[in-house]
Amino acid sequence: MDTPALPKLEATSWNPVLEEEIRKIWESENDFVFQPNSNKKRNFVIDTPPPYPSGKPWHPGALTQYSQIDMVARSARMRNFNVLYPVGIDRNGLPVEIATERKYRIQLRKTPRDEFIALCKHALDDIEAYMLELLRRMGISGDFENRYRTDSEDYRKLTQWSFIELWNKGLVYIANRPNNYCTDCGTTIADAEIEYEELPTYLVTIRFKLKEGDEELLVATTRPELLEACQMVVVHPDDDRYKTIVGKDVVVPIFGREVPVVAHKSVDMAFGTGAVMICSYGDYHDVQLFREFRLKEIVAIDIDGKMTQSAGKYAGMVIKDARSQIIQDLQEQKIAVKVEQIQHRTPLCERSHTAIEIIPMEEFYLKQLEFLPKLRKLAKEMVFHPEIHRQILTNWMNSLTTDYPISRRRYYATEIPIWYCSKCSEPHLPKPGRYYRPWRDPAPFKKCKKCGNSKFVGETKTFDTWMDSSISALYVTKRLRNMKFFRATYPATIRTQGKDIVRTWLYYSLLRCYLLTGKTPFKHAWIGGLGQDAQGRAMRKSLGNFVDPEPLLQKYGTDNFRFWGASEANLGYDFRLSEDRIAGAGKFLTKLWNTARFIGSFPEPRSATLTQTDKWILAELNKLTSECIDGYEDFNMFVPSTKIREFLWNIFAAHYIEMVKGRAYGDTNSEADRDAARYTLHRVMRSILLLLAPIVPHVTDYVWRRLYGTTAIHLELFPKATGHKVAPSVTQTLIEFNMRVWKAKRDKGLALKEPIQVDVPRKLNPYLPDLVRMHHITS
RNA sequence: GGGCCCGUGGUCUAGUCUGGCUAUGACGCCGCCCUCACAUGGCGGAAAUCCCCGGUCCGAGUCCGGGCGGGCCCA
Numbered sequence: 001m002d003t004p005a006l007p008k009l010e011a012t013s014w015n016p017v018l019e020e021e022i023r024k025i026w027e028s029e030n031d032f033v034f035q036p037n038s039n040k041k042r043n044f045v046i047d048t049p050p051p052y053p054s055g056k057p058w059h060p061g062a063l064t065q066y067s068q069i070d071m072v073a074r075s076a077r078m079r080n081f082n083v084l085y086p087v088g089i090d091r092n093g094l095p096v097e098i099a100t101e102r103k104y105r106i107q108l109r110k111t112p113r114d115e116f117i118a119l120c121k122h123a124l125d126d127i128e129a130y131m132l133e134l135l136r137r138m139g140i141s142g143d144f145e146n147r148y149r150t151d152s153e154d155y156r157k158l159t160q161w162s163f164i165e166l167w168n169k170g171l172v173y174i175a176n177r178p179n180n181y182c183t184d185c186g187t188t189i190a191d192a193e194i195e196y197e198e199l200p201t202y203l204v205t206i207r208f209k210l211k212e213g214d215e216e217l218l219v220a221t222t223r224p225e226l227l228e229a230c231q232m233v234v235v236h237p238d239d240d241r242y243k244t245i246v247g248k249d250v251v252v253p254i255f256g257r258e259v260p261v262v263a264h265k266s267v268d269m270a271f272g273t274g275a276v277m278i279c280s281y282g283d284y285h286d287v288q289l290f291r292e293f294r295l296k297e298i299v300a301i302d303i304d305g306k307m308t309q310s311a312g313k314y315a316g317m318v319i320k321d322a323r324s325q326i327i328q329d330l331q332e333q334k335i336a337v338k339v340e341q342i343q344h345r346t347p348l349c350e351r352s353h354t355a356i357e358i359i360p361m362e363e364f365y366l367k368q369l370e371f372l373p374k375l376r377k378l379a380k381e382m383v384f385h386p387e388i389h390r391q392i393l394t395n396w397m398n399s400l401t402t403d404y405p406i407s408r409r410r411y412y413a414t415e416i417p418i419w420y421c422s423k424c425s426e427p428h429l430p431k432p433g434r435y436y437r438p439w440r441d442p443a444p445f446k447k448c449k450k451c452g453n454s455k456f457v458g459e460t461k462t463f464d465t466w467m468d469s470s471i472s473a474l475y476v477t478k479r480l481r482n483m484k485f486f487r488a489t490y491p492a493t494i495r496t497q498g499k500d501i502v503r504t505w506l507y508y509s510l511l512r513c514y515l516l517t518g519k520t521p522f523k524h525a526w527i528g529g530l531g532q533d534a535q536g537r538a539m540r541k542s543l544g545n546f547v548d549p550e551p552l553l554q555k556y557g558t559d560n561f562r563f564w565g566a567s568e569a570n571l572g573y574d575f576r577l578s579e580d581r582i583a584g585a586g587k588f589l590t591k592l593w594n595t596a597r598f599i600g601s602f603p604e605p606r607s608a609t610l611t612q613t614d615k616w617i618l619a620e621l622n623k624l625t626s627e628c629i630d631g632y633e634d635f636n637m638f639v640p641s642t643k644i645r646e647f648l649w650n651i652f653a654a655h656y657i658e659m660v661k662g663r664a665y666g667d668t669n670s671e672a673d674r675d676a677a678r679y680t681l682h683r684v685m686r687s688i689l690l691l692l693a694p695i696v697p698h699v700t701d702y703v704w705r706r707l708y709g710t711t712a713i714h715l716e717l718f719p720k721a722t723g724h725k726v727a728p729s730v731t732q733t734l735i736e737f738n739m740r741v742w743k744a745k746r747d748k749g750l751a752l753k754e755p756i757q758v759d760v761p762r763k764l765n766p767y768l769p770d771l772v773r774m775h776h777i778t779s
Numbered sequence: 780g781g782g783c784c785c786g787u788g789g790u791c792u793a794g795u796c797u798g799g800c801u802a803u804g805a806c807g808c809c810g811c812c813c814u815c816a817c818a819u820g821g822c823g824g825a826a827a828u829c830c831c832c833g834g835u836c837c838g839a840g841u842c843c844g845g846g847c848g849g850g851c852c853c854a
Contacts, residue, residue: 013819266780284854388784392852395782399853499784500852534790536850567805568791573784574850581791584806590819598816642793646804657816665815742822752814752822 008600008706014593016557019698023139026701031712032141034084036488044081045492046073047473047522048142049505050088050150051135053127054095057548058134060577061531061539062498064565068528068637069496070140071566074694075632076493077141078718084489086476087135087142089128091151092413093465096120100412109186113411113439120412124151134550139558139697141714148475150468153435156414158480159468161432162516163406164417168429171367171515177405178280178287178297181359182349183305187409188361199346203272204327205338208233211249211258217242218337220272222344224330225322226279228255228311229300232293235275237263242275253335254326255312264289281358283347291401301357319357364407364416364461368511372397375510378520385635386572389499389527393510396503404511406464413462415439421448422455433480470508473521490517494524494635499572502527526635529574536576547577559696560586566641566695571634588645589699592692595653596703599681602664608679609672611663612766617656620647620731621684622721628691629718641695648688651731655738657681659770667773687719733763741775 026032036043048069051062073085097108100119108116128149136144148155166172179188204224208217219233230252235242242261249258266285267276278289280297290297298310307314307322314322330336347356368375376397384390407416417436419428430436430444438458447454471479477490491513497505506525513521532538533545540546553561564585569575610618624647631639662668663677686708693700693713704713741758750756755776760768771777 009816012817268780288854391783396853399782503852529784530851532850536785538851570792576791578791581806584791587806587819590817594817594820596816601816638792642804650804653816654821661815739822746811746823751812 009593009597009703012594012597014557014559014589014699016560016698018702019139019558022698022701023136026141026712029712030145031715032083032085033143033145035082036084036485038082041080041082043084043489043493044076045084045477045489045494045522046076046086047476047492047495047509048086048088049497049501050090050148050469050472051131052090052093052095053124053131055099055127055541056130057546057550058131059531059539060547060549060552061575063134063138063549064531064561064569064575064577065498065528066135066140067138067562067565068569069526070138070142071562071637071694072494072496072526072635073141074697074714075635075637075718077714078690078694078716079629079632080717084476084492085142087132087140087144087147088472088476089124089131089147089149090465090469091124091128091149092468094408094410094412096124097410097412099123107185108411116411121151134553137553137558139562141697150472151412151414154481155468155475157433157435158471158475159414159463160417160434160436161480162471162474162512163463163467164429164432166366166512166515169515172406173365173367173403174362175365176360176362177365177402178290178358179361179363179405180347180356181303181361182354183301183303183357184354185349186303188363199344200341201344201346202323202327203338203340203342203344204330204336205273206253206277206330207335207337208250208253208275208277210245211251215245217245217250217261217275218273219275219277221277221282222342223279223282223323224326224336225307225311225314225319226282226300227252227277227326228314229279229281229298230255230257230259230277231280231295231298232259232278232289233261233275234264234267234278234289235261236267236269237265239263239267239269239274253330253333262293280360283358287358297360299360301359303359303361305357319355363405365403366406366511366515368404369400369402371511371514372400375514378514379510382520382522383524385524385526389502389525389572392499392502392527393506393525396507404508406467407461408464409460410462413465414468416459416461416463418459419443419445419456420459421451421453422457423453424448424451426450428456466504466508467512469505470512471516473509473513474516490521491519492522494526495522496526496635497528498530499527500530524635527572529569529572531569532574532576534576534578536574539577547579552579552582556582556586557589557698559698560589563588563641563696566637567645570638571636588649589696591649591653592688592696593699593703595648595657596685596689596707598657599685600703600707602678602681604682605675605679608676610676610680611673611770613656613659613770614676614680616730616734616767617652617680617684619725620651621687622725625687625691625719626721632694632718637695640691644688644692651735652684652688655734656684658738659767659774662773663770668769689713690716690719730763733761734767737761737764737771738775741777745775 073083076083097120100123101107104119181188201222203220203222205218205220206224208219210217217233233250235246245261246263249260251258278286280290280300281287299308300311301319302308305319307317309315311322314325317325327336327339331339348354349356379393415437417430417438419438420426426448428445439460443456443458445456473492477492478485495506509521537545561582564582567585568581624643627643628640660677663673664681666674668674689700689704690713697714701713741756744758745752745756753776755778757778760771764771
């Protein structure tokens with residue numbers, strides 16, 4: 001052991017090409033499959049978001065988040081947990097339907113349902129393969145082998161089971177409420193499917209007579225054809241023009257109904273005359289006020305986009321014609337005092353580009369308002385990382401005013417498992433535990449339980465996609481498939497997700513799982529920030545600032561990307577994606593590699609009698625270790641990545657290694673001192689590799705296997721704190737002293753290996769031998 | 780229109796909850812240096828009215844109030 005062994009690492013930098021080799025080794029070793037309660041370890045269950053195959057390229061910020069979630073999983077393993085880290089793909093919902101309609105130039109309503117579903121499936125499969133490959137390349141240590149899809153029979157079975165349970169508990173009801181409706185596509189659509197455009201329209205100023213007296217109120221509207229459905233006129237409370245009229249009644253022209261004038265701060269005084277008629281339904285403002293004042297709605301437009309019977313002489317006309325006609329009539333009767341053309345922000349269906357109508361539709365609702373107090377209490381018991389993002393959930397719960405509408409008129413989603421009696425319309429729900437498609441399956445009933453009729457009609461509506469997603473915690477813990485497994489793993493340990501879907505995924509999970517199990521679905525909620533572009537704007541394909549992550553991975557390597565993601569994105573805060581900064585983060589990997597290369601050139605003694613210098617760096621390592629573990633326990637990767645970088649670069653390599661280099665090479669003629677240095681170098685190296693392993697798994701595993709063993713680093717546990725303690729100011733004094741000597745040599749034009757005469761502070765006496773050798777200090 | 784978050788060298792960032800010595804670190808930049816792990820490196824250096832105004836305090840990047848600016852979400 002006298003002569004140093006050959007370096008175990010040859011190249012002078014880490015080569016990302018090696019990453020693929022290492023992943024192949026991981027795949028063959030298959031370490032990431034969950035074994036509940038094995039080796040008496042405790043379980044750690046991650047309820048991680050199954051990504052939605054929305055297209056290529058994948059959002060680089062989302063990919064960064066998945067790498068951070070992987071760090072949560074890897075660090076939990078090294079904290080001695082059995083980790084259930086599922087891999088799933090979310091395949092339900094609207095985006096694929098829109099993509100399919102565009103791709104094949106077809107319309108959902110005009111395409112046979114099973115044909116349309118097959119086309120969607122095909123599109124999903126394609127993008128899913130791409131996403132899984134990217135996840136694999138990110139080094140995600142999830143259970144790929146047992147991966148799941150939310151559109152599988154197994155998953156939809158669970159969604160339908162959950163609905164039947166809730167129905168049977170009386171928590172679901174059917175109600176008629178206003179919805180966005182596209183008369184062209186013939187379907188309810190979500191807010192997310194609406195786009196806005198400034199379009200020309202007529203602003204008509206209409207004379208409303210007061211019920212009593214001769215006064216008039218001028219009301220401006222872009223929707224005169226909805227006059228028949230007007231139930232109220234509102235003005236702003238600060239509007240001096242109308243102070244005397246508020247509280248009185250006015251008469252709706254043509255239709256003669258009396259409606260009140262009410263003050264409401266939502267009115268824009270500057271628009272039109274400052275007096276607005278509230279009709280069912282011209283826009284969201286109408287919906288809001290109808291709800292707030294509990295007005296009686298008048299259905300003015302039917303689902304074909306025609307005026308209803310309540311429109312009197314206009315009944316049966318399409319909206320556009322009715323509008324022209326009523327404007328003409330109002331002008332002839334001198335009721336319209338002004339008709340002017342304006343540009344108006346109009347909601348359009350993003351598919352057909354026709355104006356959206358708000359029409360009352362019959363939909364399913366899940367009760368939530370009455371459970372909010374209980375949900376608030378449960379939310380309080382959850383631990384948020386970071387704590388500050390608890391606020392997002394709290395705010396959302398405080399803003400809810402209606403129950404949760406759960407039905408959609410779509411195809412690529414889980415079907416609502418109901419059949420209705422063809423005679424008396426009585427709803428019949430099947431036994432839970434199977435996957436039902438009422439739109440094509442025969443009814444699993446013989447006779448109507450109410451009237452005895454034997455014919456049934458299947459429900460055609462589907463669930464909102466969050467009905468599936470919100471029970472992911474039940475799915476991954478095998479609620480319907482393996483109750484023993486479920487009891488051992490539910491509630492999950494942690495939910496990891498982005499802050500943008502707190503009000504949807506997090507909230508609905510809490511609601512649904514509480515209603516189904518009486519418990520929270522998880523104990524910890526990890527809320528990540530969002531990836532933005534280099535200027536700090538959201539990254540959107542439509543903005544043209546979207547960055548394809550694939551070339552970045554190709555160019556810099558996965559570990560480089562992961563280290564950037566860990567060290568630049570603090571837990572919960574948004575982060576900016578910039579290639580320069582990714583490149584910069586990679587320099588650390590070079591430093592890590594070369595430190596390992598140097599230390600790897602020395603044999604590792606089994607034990608040693610440490611010098612003061614060795615004890616000093618071990619004390620610093622001790623501090624680092626506990627800081628890192630604290631960070632990992634908070635699931636905050638920013639802490640370990642930045643702390644380790646600072647330690648490795650600015651303390652360990654710059655000062656300790658320089659101080660003991662001579663000893664390590666054997667320059668002191670003392671085997672004990674030499675071995676102490678070598679022992680300490682390896683001790684620190686091992687700890688750094690272990691502490692970094694969750695963040696940069698490829699390079700650390702490679703180095704670990706080359707230097708310290710044949711088994712994977714992710715099978716090891718984190719190091720324990722060492723117990724060495726040194727006064728904190730010593731490190732500062734040491735660093736300052738070294739810098740002073742370097743500067744002095746520079747000022748005197750001396751090479752670093754030339755001798756110099758300097759005074760060493762008394763405080764540094766314990767380190768004197770190493771300092772003298774390092775700087776060639778003469779007395 | 781409502782809510783939340785954030786404003787620290789050219790860029791990113793720590794520190795702000797729990798006020799206290801010359802504000803942390805990195806990227807970039809400039810100069811010198813191939814010193815036997817690393818030039819994808821080392822050393823040194825320049826570079827910040829801690830967004831603005833006011834207040835509390837012996838003392839404010841940190842606490843309070845008001846502005847301005849940016850971002851995200853909801854409507």
